[in-house]
Amino acid sequence: MCGHSHTPRVICLDGGPTVINPGSVGLPAYDDDSMGYFVVENGSPHARYAIIEENGNGWKAEIILVPYDHEKAAARARAMDRPDYEVGLLTGYMFQPD
Numbered sequence: 001m002c003g004h005s006h007t008p009r010v011i012c013l014d015g016g017p018t019v020i021n022p023g024s025v026g027l028p029a030y031d032d033d034s035m036g037y038f039v040v041e042n043g044s045p046h047a048r049y050a051i052i053e054e055n056g057n058g059w060k061a062e063i064i065l066v067p068y069d070h071e072k073a074a075a076r077a078r079a080m081d082r083p084d085y086e087v088g089l090l091t092g093y094m095f096q097p098d
Contacts, residue, residue, distance in 0.1 A: 001050075006030065006040050008048050010061045020061045023048030026073060029088030044092040045070035 001020050008023030028042040042048075046065035053060055070089050077085035088094055 001052075006042065008042065008050075008063045010050075010063065018059055018061060020050055020052065022050035022063055025049065026068075027085070027088065028092040029094045031084065031094050039094050041088075041093045045089055046092075 001022075003021055005021060006024035006027060006029075007021055009019070009021045011019045013019065023042060025047045028045055028048075029040060031037065031039045044065065047068050048066065049064055051062050051064060074086045074089040077083075077089055084094065
């Protein structure tokens with residue numbers, strides 16, 4: 001299990017472990033310039049978590065998308081003067097798609 005990047009992924013390494021990042025519960029898109037500029041975009045406003053279970057042949061991981069009142073969260077971001085988070089919460093992207 002890992003996190004921090006907000007990027008949902010399940011990666012099965014050849015002959016090795018499975019790496020799971022469930023994504024983000026409430027920030028599906030953001031940018032950061034603390035160590036060089038980068039953007040993370042999940043493409044939808046859903047919250048995410050992972051379910052991991054042993055199934056007799058190893059481990060199975062599933063990333064679950066959960067709808068929530070993302071418009072309310074975006075309104076809160078707007079009220080806190082965070083238009084970047086507002087767009088991310090509404091769309092899952094950092095910038096308004098054309």
